[in-house]
Amino acid sequence: MANWHAQQSAIISDCDIDDGTEISDFTVIDGCKIGNGCKIWRFVNLYGCELGDECMVGSNVEIQEGVTVGDRCRIQSHAFVCSRVTIEDDVFVSHGAKFVNDRYPPSGDSDDWEETIVREGASVGTNVTLLPVEVGENAIVGAGAVVVDDVPPNAIVAGNPAEVISYQDA
Numbered sequence: 585m586a587n588w589h590a591q592q593s594a595i596i597s598d599c600d601i602d603d604g605t606e607i608s609d610f611t612v613i614d615g616c617k618i619g620n621g622c623k624i625w626r627f628v629n630l631y632g633c634e635l636g637d638e639c640m641v642g643s644n645v646e647i648q649e650g651v652t653v654g655d656r657c658r659i660q661s662h663a664f665v666c667s668r669v670t671i672e673d674d675v676f677v678s679h680g681a682k683f684v685n686d687r688y689p690p691s692g693d694s695d696d697w698e699e700t701i702v703r704e705g706a707s708v709g710t711n712v713t714l715l716p717v718e719v720g721e722n723a724i725v726g727a728g729a730v731v732v733d734d735v736p737p738n739a740i741v742a743g744n745p746a747e748v749i750s751y752q753d754a
């Protein structure tokens with residue numbers, strides 16, 4: 585373990601944590617690789633995942649085994665990121681966003697779970713639900729959207745189910 589700071593009440597086991605990372609009280613981290621200069625707030629559960637450099641993970645977030653988060657990402661409070669999710673660099677995931685890997689729960693077989701990819705520079709709004717999809721580079725998913733289909737690069741989607749309402753300049 586490198587030179588990182590953790591409060592007494594954080595539980596950290598079997599992790600590789602790089603320099604400059606701050607971990608708040610009441611956090612459980614197991615089997616993770618965490619990059620340089622990250623900030624992990626209170627009441628966070630991370631297990632078997634990987635965070636890039638300069639990431640922020642807000643309070644009450646859970647990130648599960650097999651998730652990869654790129655550099656300079658912000659995962660805001662109360663987000664849930666399930667297994668089989670890849671979040672590329674410079675992605676913003678807002679408060680209460682939820683990822684789903686099992687379209688027909690409970691399938692009972694993790695081999696049936698599907699993956700979600702959020703491409704570089706995308707933003708996922710508050711209380712969004714993402715089923716197994718690909719969110720394109722620099723796309724914006726509006727608050728409360730339920731995303732059941734892939735989102736094109738630079739698209740702005742909203743609604744339930746989410747539909748393209750506009751495109752931003754590339």
